[in-house]
Every structure is written in C-alpha cells, then in structure tokens.
Amino acid sequence: MTILPTLRQLQFLIALAEHGSFSRAAEASHVTQPTLSAAVKELESILGTVLVERGARGAVLTPAGTAVLERARIVMTEAEDLVTAAQAAGEPLTGSFKLGVIPTIAPFLLPRVLPALRAAYPNLELFLREDLTSRLYEGLRERRLDAALVALPFEAPGIDSHAIASDEFLFASDQHHPLARKDKLKASDLKGEPLLLLEDGHCLRDHALAACSAGEARSDFAATSLHTLVQMVRSGMGATLLPKMAVDAGLVERMGLNVQSFDPPVAGREIGIAWRRGSARADEAIKIADAIKSELTNGVGAATQ
Numbered sequence: 024m025t026i027l028p029t030l031r032q033l034q035f036l037i038a039l040a041e042h043g044s045f046s047r048a049a050e051a052s053h054v055t056q057p058t059l060s061a062a063v064k065e066l067e068s069i070l071g072t073v074l075v076e077r078g079a080r081g082a083v084l085t086p087a088g089t090a091v092l093e094r095a096r097i098v099m100t101e102a103e104d105l106v107t108a109a110q111a112a113g114e115p116l117t118g119s120f121k122l123g124v125i126p127t128i129a130p131f132l133l134p135r136v137l138p139a140l141r142a143a144y145p146n147l148e149l150f151l152r153e154d155l156t157s158r159l160y161e162g163l164r165e166r167r168l169d170a171a172l173v174a175l176p177f178e179a180p181g182i183d184s185h186a187i188a189s190d191e192f193l194f195a196s197d198q199h200h201p202l203a204r205k206d207k208l209k210a211s212d213l214k215g216e217p218l219l220l221l222e223d224g225h226c227l228r229d230h231a232l233a234a235c236s237a238g239e240a241r242s243d244f245a246a247t248s249l250h251t252l253v254q255m256v257r258s259g260m261g262a263t264l265l266p267k268m269a270v271d272a273g274l275v276e277r278m279g280l281n282v283q284s285f286d287p288p289v290a291g292r293e294i295g296i297a298w299r300r301g302s303a304r305a306d307e308a309i310k311i312a313d314a315i316k317s318e319l320t321n322g323v324g325a326a327t328q
Contacts, residue, residue: 030102032066033095035059036074040092044081100166104303116307117146123159123171124151127227127249128294131272132172132315139318140311156226163299170308172315174226175293184297185309187316191291192231193270194283195253196262203281210290219255219263221246230292231264249274256280266292 038048039059049056067074074088084092124133133151140147152159152168160179162168175184194213196203202212221228222245246252252263257278265274270282296312298305 026069028066028069030099032062032069033099035062036066036088036092036095037099039063039075039082040084040088043083045077048082096166103166114146116144116310119148119150120304120307120311121150121152121167121169122311123162123168123173124153125156125159125171125173125226126153127174127221127225127266127269128172129153131266131269131274132294135272136315136318140314143314144310160297163297163302166299169302169304170296170298170311173295173297174230175295177226177297179297181300182297183300183305184295185312186293186295187312188294188319189291190266190268190294191284191289192264193267194262194285195256195265195270195275196281197256197259198279198281199259200262200281202262203283205283207286208283209286217261219246219252219261221249221252227266227292253278253280268294 035048035052035054038052039045042048042051045056045060045063049059052059063075070087070091072087073085074091076083076085129151137149140149152162154162156171156173156177159168159171159173160177160182163171164181172187173184174190175186177184194202194208202208202216205212218231220231227249246255249265249269252265253275255261256263257280265282267284275282296308296315298308302308
C-alpha cells in the first residue's frame with residue numbers, strides 16, 4: 024500500500040514556504056520547531072525527494088518542493104471545502120465568510136445591507152476586504168476569499184457570478200458646464216468630452232468609458248476614489264460619471280453639483296457577487312446575493328433586476 028502524506032505535513036510545508044524559516048513556520052503553526060522539522064523530513068521521505076534547502080539564512084524550497092507546494096495548496100483547499108460543504112449542509116451561512124468588495128461599492132452598499140445580512144443570518148461572521156476587482160478575483164482563485172461583491176461585466180477565468188442589481192451612471196458637473204443645460208442627455212453627448220475618471224485598475228473606469236460612445240471620451244485626470252472625483256468636479260476641473268448607488272448614498276450631498284440621468288437606454292453597470300468556480304460556498308454566495316437584492320428591493324437605491 025502506498026504511504027500518503029498527511030494533511031498536517033502539507034500544512035507544515037505551506038507554512039514553511041510562507042514564512043521562510045522553520046522557527047517562524049513553527050510559531051505560526053503553533054508547534055515546536057523540532058515537531059515541524061521532523062514532519063517535513065518525514066514528508067520528504069514519503070515522497071522520495073528533497074523539498075527544502077536548509078541554510079543559515081532560512082529555508083528555501085527546491086524545484087521539487089515548489090511543485091509539491093502547488094499541489095499541497097490544492098489538496099488543503101479541497102479538504103477545507105469538504106469541511107465547509109458538510110457544515111453548510113447542516114446550516115448554511117454559519118461561522119466565518121470572507122467577502123471582498125470593490126471600493127466603488129463598499130462605502131455605499133455595505134452600510135445599508137450589512138444590518139439586513141446580520142438579521143437574516145445571525146450566526147454568520149463576515150470578514151470584509153476592500154480591494155480592486157483584479158485582486159479580489161485573485162483572492163477568490165487562491166481561496167483567500169469566499170466571494171466578492173463586484174461590478175459586472177468583468178471576464179475572469181475560473182470565476183462564476185450572479186447579478187444582484189442594475190446601477191445606472193449619472194452625469195455630474197458644475198452648474199456652468201455646457202451639458203448641464205441639456206434637457207435630455209444622451210450617452211452620445213459625451214463623445215470627446217474630457218471626463219474625469221478613476222485611475223487604471225478600477226473597473227468603474229472601464230465601464231464608464233464603455234458607456235460614453237464606445238470609450239471615445241478622454242480622461243485628463245485619474246483619481247483613486249469617487250470622493251476625489253467629486254471634489255475635482257466641484258473645483259471646476261471637468262465632469263464625470265457617478266454610479267447612482269453612490270449618489271443615492273449622499274456622495275454629492277450639499278456640494279452644489281449638477282447631476283443628470285441619461286435618456287434610455289440608460290448606461291450603467293451591474294452589481295453582482297462572484298465566487299471561485301467549483302467552490303463549496305457557491306450556494307452561500309448566492310444566498311448573500313439574494314439577501315442583498317431583497318434589501319435593495321425594499322427601499323430606494325440601485326434598481327434591482
């Protein structure tokens with residue numbers, strides 16, 4: 024019979040790769056250094072190859088160790104998914120759930136929906152992470168996140184998504200902007216307009232460019248947040264597109280800006296939840312999405328599907 028590595032041995036190898044030394048890996052794993060070292064030695068014996076180069080400056084994985092590490096992470100993730108699936112079958116959305124959120128959604132949606140989520144799932148312990156879409160999808164693929172609230176469409180391999188609500192774009196400018204006097208604003212009116220947009224990496228920038236005449240609008244300024252964009256518009260530097268969700272949450276309140284909606288068809292984005300394809304927490308991610316959608320339906324805000 025083939026002797027197989029234990030999950031504990033694989034855990035120790037992963038910890039060693041992450042911390043770069045036996046002492047730090049042992050501390051992170053809550054075991055003694057001899058215990059961790061002996062387990063890695065036994066793993067090397069089982070696999071018949073050297074996985075770690077030991078030196079005065081720490082521990083470095085060999086090429087074989089790196090190859091084993093990649094598969095060890097997959098095995099550990101599958102084991103964790105097994106436990107999660109079993110727990111969820113008994114009572115879904117209990118215990119910890121790691122949820123990512125993009126910056127153009129987090130401050131405007133979370134304060135509204137978190138109380139409803141807590142009421143619907145009192146045993147759910149949410150851990151929130153705000154980050155750019157690409158990094159959230161990386162976190163999903165690497166199993167560091169269970170799901171993420173994102174803006175759609177956004178193509179990403181190995182990721183599934185579920186739409187929650189539509190969020191239209193509004194045109195924001197100062198009162199003296201030429202387009203502020205138009206009764207009926209169309210997306211084609213923005214062709215060539217020097218819009219202020221978020222910097223590269225924010226999916227809202229891509230969605231905004233797609234909304235205004237197939238991305239022909241110019242961006243003369245790149246901001247890191249919607250709050251910065253609004254301040255620049257207020258200063259007379261130009262105009263921008265803002266998600267209705269953010270405006271409804273008070274982003275431009277008492278700032279004296281002109282905010283206009285577009286004539287149908289309304290340009291905008293979809294708010295949705297994404298998860299790693301094949302994840303044991305897919306059903307729970309959809310339950311969270313449905314709870315958020317229900318909360319949005321019961322009040323004023325982004326228009327639900």
